Amino acid sequence: MISAAAPSPAPPRPPRSRLLGRDLLRLGTVGLRTRPARAVLSASGIAIGIAAMIAVVGISASSQAKLNARLAALGTNLLTAQAGKSVFGQDTKLPPDTIAKIGLLDGVESASGVGDLDAGVYRSHFSDKDATGGITARATDLHLPGTVGARLAAGAWLNHATANLPTVVLGSKAAERLGVASTGSQVWIGDRYFTVVGILEAVPLAPDLDTPALLGTPIARSQFGYDGSPTVVYERSADAAVESVRSRLGRTVNPQAPEEVTVSRPSDALAAKNAADEAFTGLLVGLGSVALLVGGIGVANTMIISVLERRREIGLRRALGATRSHIRRQFLIRRQFLAEALLLSAFGGLLGSLLGVAVTAGFAFIKGWPLTVPPVALVIAVGATLLIGAVAGLYPAIRAAHTPDSRLERMRGKGVVTSLGA
Known part of the structure; x- marks a missing residue:
């Protein structure tokens, strides 16, 4: 009696590729460190928009604080x-x-x-x-x-x-x-x-x-x-x-x-004037938001260019064992591009916040107003930059994850690798 041969064991699955936090930070700063001029120019768009928003809100708040102090001294009765x-x-x-x-x-x-x-x-x-x-x-x-x-x-x-x-x-x-x-x-x-x-x-x-x-x-x-x-x-x-x-x-x-x-009530006239100033402030905040949007587009453009420049790098990673699913599930390239966009936007947000506070302080000093910058404005400003960075880096990250296999085939034809891990 001939016994059936035992099935051969399935080959072990290759370990899932992972990207450590320190490696992610290092990869995210590659573009910033190798192309500092481009990074500064892209972050400047974000910084200008944030500085405009912070300055407008801060100057308005300082003016209102001065008006409130003046009304308190004059009396509203x-x-x-x-x-x-x-x-x-x-x-x-x-x-x-x-x-x-x-x-x-x-x-x-x-x-x-x-x-x-x-x-x-x-x-x-x-x-x-x-x-x-x-x-x-x-x-x-x-x-x-x-x-x-x-x-x-x-x-x-x-x-x-x-x-x-x-x-x-x-x-x-x-x-x-x-x-x-x-x-x-x-x-x-x-x-x-x-x-x-x-x-x-x-x-x-x-x-x-x-x-x-x-x-x-x-x-x-x-x-x-x-x-x-x-x-x-x-x-x-x-x-x-x-x-x-x-x-x-x-x-x-x-x-x-x-x-x-x-x-x-005469003090109502002063309050109405302040309300008109606040309406004008809303218009200026809108203009600052437009500047912020332009800065976000600049960050997205920088990320897209980074993808185009790194096609060979992406193909090489695929050839060395990174599958499409690895990249699609954000274990490699997508995280890298998102990290770079977030770092670029965070840098612009912090720089813009400092610049906006400095402008507000200078204007308040000239006018003799108390310096007032609402903390919530700073939180919203930094949060907005991170959101813009995430959105600006999302499309380039998706594009990186879907780098066509033709790039890989061309690398294989040139002898870059002789076998694939996937």
Whole structure:
């Protein structure tokens, strides 16, 4: 009886090729080390985009920090009330007792106002009466600086004595346009000279006080027939009572027609300006993103060129035993190209972040702003560069993994190898 021959054992499977971490890092930096000029130029595209984004966000954040500090110093609890339009579109007037009534409201800390006078303001009686320069005369009380947070650049504010005399306090722009730089000068108001006793600094929350010449209420009554009806009323409330007082101001000033009273919050105008700046910042961030995309395309181009230059190397690896499946499953070449793209992008991201922070710091120093760079912006910037690097290196890696066998056959025909491991 002839027994069947035992089947020959299957040949052992070749061990799977592996790429250690240190080898991956070394292979990933081959292109960077051998072609440094190309690597720097490619990373510069990423760096410029990241620097633009970081600088725009940082400058915007620093500007906002400056605005917040300014609002905190000025106070956001100032309200203004002025006459509006009637239902028929006619101009209305505030009652003479408006300031007194507002002062009785709960939560009101101080109230003041100004009233327009029918009198021109000129440097002298020889001045051209048509050349007003936009300067008006207004009557006011003694509490105006404390209410609106105004400061004096020179001289002093009106007091009980000077409010009854022909004296005047000029707004910052009024003094500039009249050519008055110090107190003691005289300006022509109406039909007589008034002595300048004070000059205001610019008033951020009440810019309408920068252009008038401010007279005391008593002298305004006696010289210009002022009836005490204010044009604009300024009111300071406790922070917690601002909205409550704001909702009651119209009814308090004019109970019969509260809709004819216009109530506003000057700090809202500054906040609106900041919102407009943020919208502009969004546009600039978009431009920075475009620059970042261009940098990513540059990295992808560099990786594709690297694939073309390494076809012989890829074919040699295949000839020495690396199968298509090894490469396709990212055990060799694909990882190498991804590693190189990631390293290139990370270098550009870090360089761009440092450059963006430096630009922000320089701009903030020039403007006198606090340096503010949101940490989340740095995290997003570096994360974006790594994502772009991965995407930019994916296509070249796939292309490397699918290097055609014709390259291998040509190498075999030239005697590079005599046998294949696969």
